[in-house]
Amino acid sequence: MLSIMRTIRRYSNRKLYDTHESHYVTLQALAALVRSGEDFQVVDHGTNRDLTTATLAQIIFEEEKRGSRLPATELRRIIQSGTI
Numbered sequence: 001m002l003s004i005m006r007t008i009r010r011y012s013n014r015k016l017y018d019t020h021e022s023h024y025v026t027l028q029a030l031a032a033l034v035r036s037g038e039d040f041q042v043v044d045h046g047t048n049r050d051l052t053t054a055t056l057a058q059i060i061f062e063e064e065k066r067g068s069r070l071p072a073t074e075l076r077r078i079i080q081s082g083t084i
Helices: 027-035 052-066 072-080
Strands: 006-010 016-018 023-025 040-044
Touching: 016 027, 027 040, 027 052, 040 052
Parallel strands: 006 040
Antiparallel strands: 006 016, 016 023
16 A cells, blocks of 8 residues: 655644645644654745754654653764764
8 A cells, every 4th residue: 555645834833734634733743643653744835845854853852841751862872973
């Protein structure tokens, strides 16, 4: 079965719109999609610039604010490796 990648549009007011389901979504909803293995791409509504990486980083940031899940050593490793 071929899976179609969802497109999430990010508007200037920072709202996120799931074009597949035709409704607005939260970062928590996107985190749930990631956990379920669903792939998506976040694009700026005005420029079509790919914002997927920045959005995934924002999800991690918001989850860390609620309660640390990643050890500081792992976060440092990610930053040191230059993968961000």
